[in-house]
Amino acid sequence: MISFEPTEEQQMIRDTAAAFARNELRPAARAVDEGETIPDGLIAAASKLGLVRAWLPEEHGGDGLMRSALTGAMLMEELAYGDLALAAHLTAPRLFAFPIIEMGTSAQRSRYLKPFASGNFVAGSSALVEPRYDFDLQTIATTARQERDGWILDGEKCIVPLAGESESILIYARRGEEDGVSGFIVPREAAGVLISEPEKNMGLKGLKTYEVKLAGCRIAADAQLGGDAGINFARIASQMRVAAVAMAAGLARAAFEYARDYAKERRAFGAPIATRQAIAFMLAEMAIEVDAMRLLAWEAAWHLDRGEDAAKESYLAKHYASASALKVTDNAVQVLGGHGYIREHPVEMWLRNARGLAIMEGLAIV
Amino acid sequence: MIDFEFEPQVIERLKLYHTIAEQMMRPISREYDEREHEKPWQFFETMWSAAGAAAEFQPGGREKKEGAGVGARARNLYTIATTEELTWGDAGLFLSIPNAGLGGAAIAAAGTPEQKQRFLGPFRGGKPKWGAMAITEPGCGSDSAAITTTAVRDGDEWVINGTKIFCTSGQMAAEKSEGFIVVWATLDKSAGRAGIKSFVVPHGTPGMTVVRVENKLGIRASDTAMIVFDNCRVPFDHILGSPEINRERGFKDVMATFDATRPIVAAMAIGVGRAALDFVRDFLNQQKIAIRYGAGLYRLTAAERDFIEMEVQLKAARLLTWRAAWMLDAGRQNSLEASMAKAKAGLAVTQITQKAIELLGPLGYSRRMLLEKWMRDAKINDIFEGTQQINLLIVARRILGYSSRELS
Numbered sequence: 001m002i003s004f005e006p007t008e009e010q011q012m013i014r015d016t017a018a019a020f021a022r023n024e025l026r027p028a029a030r031a032v033d034e035g036e037t038i039p040d041g042l043i044a045a046a047s048k049l050g051l052v053r054a055w056l057p058e059e060h061g062g063d064g065l066m067r068s069a070l071t072g073a074m075l076m077e078e079l080a081y082g083d084l085a086l087a088a089h090l091t092a093p094r095l096f097a098f099p100i101i102e103m104g105t106s107a108q109r110s111r112y113l114k115p116f117a118s119g120n121f122v123a124g125s126s127a128l129v130e131p132r133y134d135f136d137l138q139t140i141a142t143t144a145r146q147e148r149d150g151w152i153l154d155g156e157k158c159i160v161p162l163a164g165e166s167e168s169i170l171i172y173a174r175r176g177e178e179d180g181v182s183g184f185i186v187p188r189e190a191a192g193v194l195i196s197e198p199e200k201n202m203g204l205k206g207l208k209t210y211e212v213k214l215a216g217c218r219i220a221a222d223a224q225l226g227g228d229a230g231i232n233f234a235r236i237a238s239q240m241r242v243a244a245v246a247m248a249a250g251l252a253r254a255a256f257e258y259a260r261d262y263a264k265e266r267r268a269f270g271a272p273i274a275t276r277q278a279i280a281f282m283l284a285e286m287a288i289e290v291d292a293m294r295l296l297a298w299e300a301a302w303h304l305d306r307g308e309d310a311a312k313e314s315y316l317a318k319h320y321a322s323a324s325a326l327k328v329t330d331n332a333v334q335v336l337g338g339h340g341y342i343r344e345h346p347v348e349m350w351l352r353n354a355r356g357l358a359i360m361e362g363l364a365i366v
Numbered sequence: 367m368i369d370f371e372f373e374p375q376v377i378e379r380l381k382l383y384h385t386i387a388e389q390m391m392r393p394i395s396r397e398y399d400e401r402e403h404e405k406p407w408q409f410f411e412t413m414w415s416a417a418g419a420a421a422e423f424q425p426g427g428r429e430k431k432e433g434a435g436v437g438a439r440a441r442n443l444y445t446i447a448t449t450e451e452l453t454w455g456d457a458g459l460f461l462s463i464p465n466a467g468l469g470g471a472a473i474a475a476a477g478t479p480e481q482k483q484r485f486l487g488p489f490r491g492g493k494p495k496w497g498a499m500a501i502t503e504p505g506c507g508s509d510s511a512a513i514t515t516t517a518v519r520d521g522d523e524w525v526i527n528g529t530k531i532f533c534t535s536g537q538m539a540a541e542k543s544e545g546f547i548v549v550w551a552t553l554d555k556s557a558g559r560a561g562i563k564s565f566v567v568p569h570g571t572p573g574m575t576v577v578r579v580e581n582k583l584g585i586r587a588s589d590t591a592m593i594v595f596d597n598c599r600v601p602f603d604h605i606l607g608s609p610e611i612n613r614e615r616g617f618k619d620v621m622a623t624f625d626a627t628r629p630i631v632a633a634m635a636i637g638v639g640r641a642a643l644d645f646v647r648d649f650l651n652q653q654k655i656a657i658r659y660g661a662g663l664y665r666l667t668a669a670e671r672d673f674i675e676m677e678v679q680l681k682a683a684r685l686l687t688w689r690a691a692w693m694l695d696a697g698r699q700n701s702l703e704a705s706m707a708k709a710k711a712g713l714a715v716t717q718i719t720q721k722a723i724e725l726l727g728p729l730g731y732s733r734r735m736l737l738e739k740w741m742r743d744a745k746i747n748d749i750f751e752g753t754q755q756i757n758l759l760i761v762a763r764r765i766l767g768y769s770s771r772e773l774s
Contacts, residue, residue: 002443003369004689005696010368070368136662260765275773280762281755287765288686288706295685296678302370312659316678 004298006074009065014074020049021082026254029083032206033349038089043121046090051075052097052116052124060109061117067102069239069301069310072366073246077294080250084353085206087247088363092161092207096124096170098365099183099236105227112168112185123165126183127157127212128172128240128362137237137361140181142173142214144224151184151224153192153217159360163188163195163210170225171214172233172362181233183225192217203352207363234309236365241314242301243364248321248357249293255332255350256286262345263335273335282331289324296320301366322358329354370688376444383448386416387455392736395456398587399739403579405542406459406587414464414494442626442691446633450684453637454644457743458587460634465489466497467535468627469548472564473497475623476606485546485566496538496545500530500593507532508756510550511559511617515595517551519609522602524565526551526573526595534750536591537576545569547593548606559617566604573598584742626694627751628704632687632711635747639680639715642722642740646673649726669725676718683711702764709757712748719744 006014024045032038056062079087097116100108115122130141142155153173163169171184186193196211225231260283263274273279296317303310329351333340340347357363372380390409398406452460466473466489473485489495506512515528530536530549539545547567554561567574578592602609650657650673657670666674686707693700719741723730730737748754763773 001369001373001440002371002688002692003367004692005368007367134662134664136660136665138660139662139665264766274766275768277759277762277773280766280768280773281758283765284709284758284761287761288710291689291703291706292682292686292710295689296682298368299370299681299685302368315659316674316681319674320678320682 004295006070010068010071010074013071014078016049017075017078018081020045021078021080021087021250025079025082025086029086029206030343030346030349032083032086033203034343035205038086038206042086043090047119047121051091052093052122053119055101056097056113056116057101057109060113062113067098069242069304069366070298072239073242073294073297073301076243076246076364076366077250077253077297080247081254082250083206084247084251084350084357085204087250088161088204088207090121091243091364093122093124093166094365095126095161095240095362096166096168098239099126099170099225099231100185103183103226103231103236105222107222108185108225108227115167123162123167125160125162125166126170126172126362127160127163129157129159129360131156131158131211137181140172140174142171144173144175144182144184146175147218150221151219153184153186153214153219155214157212157214159199159201159209159363160212161207161209161363163212164198164208169212171212173214180230183231183233183236184219185223185225186214186217186219190217190219202355203349204356232309234311235304237361238300238304238310238314239365240362241318242297242304242310243366244357244360245293245297245300245314245317245321246366247364248325248354249290249297251350251354251357252286252293252325252328253290255329255347255354256283256290258345258347258350259283259286259332259335262339266336279335282335286328286331289328293317293321293324304366325354326351326358372443372447373440376440376447380447380451383451384454386413387452391452391455391459395459395736395739396733398456398459399584400586402581402586403589405462405538409459410462410464410494417465418491440695442629442694443688446629446687446691449630449633450637450640453634454641455637456587457634457638457740457746458585460637461534461585461588462538464494464496464538464543466495466545467539468499468623469497469539469546469566471627472499472548472606472623473566475626476564481566481603481606488544493543495543496535498533498535498539498545498547498591500533500536500547500549502530502532504529504531508753511562513550513552513562514555515549515551516555517553517563517565517605519553519602520599523599524602524605526565526567526598526600529592529594531592532580532750533591533593534588536593537579537589540567540569540574540576540591540593543569547574549593549595551595553609554611557611557613560611560613562617563609564606565600566606567595567598567600571598571600583745584739585746624752625700625704628708628757629687629690629694629700631747631751632683632690632704632707635711635715635744636680636684636687638740638744638747639676639683639711639718642719642737642744643673643676643680645735645737645740646676646722646725649729672721672725676721679714680718683707683714686710702761705752705757705760705764708752709754709761712754712757715744716748 054063054065058064145152171186192215194213199209300310300313300317332347517524552561573596576591580590690703690707
């Protein structure tokens with residue numbers, strides 16, 4: 001039966017994340033965007049949230065919450081409402097741990113998950129995007145060749161979050177022309193792995209990302225995620241897209257609310273500018289877009305929670321959110337006018353972040 | 367718990383509605399678009415007797431309707447789902463189906479149990495009947511608080527004077543069946559919104575005359591009437607809601623109807639939009655063009671991109687509409703969400719149907735196909751039950767916390 005009512009557990013997670021976003025992420029966002037490092041206190045506070053640990057099976061030292069894409073979407077929206085870059089940074093370890101929890105062999109789970117049970121922030125990452133203008137998830141060009149005693153990986157990845165800080169990286173590659181995409185757990189120190197200096201991007205500056213080159217990188221035979229059975233890559237891709245759509249909703253909501261509040265304060269021609277239809281209608285459309293993005297994320301997530309790969313749903317939702325998040329953040333800058341262009345207000349930062357979110361894949365996972 | 371699937375019994379009912387749309391509406395769709403003002407009486411009779419059998423084809427009879435056993439807790443959701451199916455068939459024919467219509471919705475929302483029984487009871491049997499709602503006047507549309515039609519008490523009666531336009535099914539309700547018109551009139555112009563009340567005027571009441579039936583861009587199977595009330599008298603107990611003027615409440619009672627009807631109009635839009643989308647998809651498939659979901663910008667053709675955009679816009683509109691109806695079923699205040707859904711769906715479907723014609727080029731423009739008709743039909747959803755702009759205004763007021771005086 002159709003319902004839009006989150007469960008009590010979902011509402012609790014939502015509220016907790018919202019409070020964290022408001023109290024920790026938002027106040028730190030601008031300084032980090034300007035180049036300062038993320039405060040230790042923020043990392044410590046995030047670790048208490050247990051963004052990985054809560055969903056880690058009890059046998060691996062976690063709280064063993066049942067994973068749900070819907071819950072994940074709600075969490076990601078709230079965190080991104082605080083700050084998109086910090087949200088992506090703090091949840092990057094999920095990119096490594098979650099596919100291992102869901103699709104790893106029991107040996108892989110035992111070997112790689114333990115560190116994430118600790119109360120400290122443990123970096124983790126996955127490498128998906130490749131530095132080509134015509135990249136998409138169906139044309140991954142990084143290859144994995146099976147040798148007698150292992151795999152040899154070749155290719156280039158970019159926008160890999162926390163690659164320089166992670167012990168191991170989950171690399172998505174193709175075994176052959178005919179095969180689908182597989183995951184490979186690659187130690188950062190493996191021979192043939194070359195990690196660049198942190199990338200310099202237009203936005204998302206609070207998220208350290210790297211280029212990762214794989215040149216004849218030799219890894220062990222048991223490094224393929226899920227062993228011979230492999231993985232359901234379509235499902236992982238959808239989990240990433242749903243996260244992106246939910247984050248777009250959160251980011252857009254932040255921009256909408258900021259512009260709304262500003263428009264009620266700012267006076268022109270003797271009245272708050274929000275009392276003019278030209279501004280009020282922009283705000284109304286922004287509010288509608290935020291809700292539309294959230295509902296599209298929820299619907300795709302709901303399919304995932306039923307065990308489907310939700311490939312079409314998540315693709316459509318991402319298509320929508322990419323345009324919508326940009327439109328809403330651009331409108332927010334517009335509502336503030338000249339002030340929106342000045343770095344004292346956060347809206348220009350949100351516009352830059354939205355541009356990044358719209359073109360990227362694999363920045364987060366639900 | 368969040369869920370995006372109807373119950374199995376509703377899904378079964380929707381299949382039945384789809385069959386009606388496909389086998390009874392589509393075959394006569396073009397005919398009653400071209401023969402405007404002629405009526406598909408055979409279709410009416412069939413729908414009316416089917417309604418009698420199933421007691422659920424009556425949007426206006428919502429009060430008693432428990433179609434497919436979903437009961438009151440999912441009544442509005444059920445209505446919008448069936449509406450989408452039927453307007454997929456034909457929006458004009460859907461609007462012309464004999465039922466209590468928007469007038470019935472007003473009675474269901476604001477009438478006493480006795481009034482509901484008296485006015486809606488006849489819709490459960492006998493000959494096909496129509497109910498209608500008359501709000502708009504030549505001098506005011508969106509600004510419904512500015513209406514000039516008056517109702518004056520005279521002993522046990524109300525005397526109504528004024529002219530109403532754009533009354534959907536007005537002719538069928540006032541003259542061609544034993545139906546009724548719910549008319550908005552002011553008791554006291556100086557009281558502003560608070561003075562506006564609605565009255566049930568039964569068919570054939572002396573002083574009520576249909577003076578014109580409009581020629582329209584689309585939804586031509588549905589009649590849109592101009593009705594003059596000239597010293598038209600109805601009994602005192604034909605007023606809906608309290609006869610007292612409450613300046614505090616304003617016209618919240620009459621406006622409350624829109625919380626239920628706006629999601630329905632959004633669903634009507636979505637039905638037409640889906641018809642166009644399905645048609646284009648089938649057409650592309652025949653040309654061996656498959657939409658490559660998942661492909662990136664450089665591999666998609668412009669046509670694929672357009673289609674994807676149309677598809678997800680429709681989906682976003684549908685989700686917003688479902689939410690608005692769900693809130694109403696859950697007993698929550700949904701004015702904001704109803705207007706969001708209506709504004710989004712009206713615009714999205716206007717654009718979707720226009721783009722659909724573009725994708726088919728001269729074939730889309732030809733009256734041999736129904737696409738051009740759907741574009742004409744779709745547009746009304748961007749206008750009636752509050753234009754896109756009026757709904758944006760309502761959304762804006764709600765999100766800003768402004769009164770209608772502060773943001774006009």
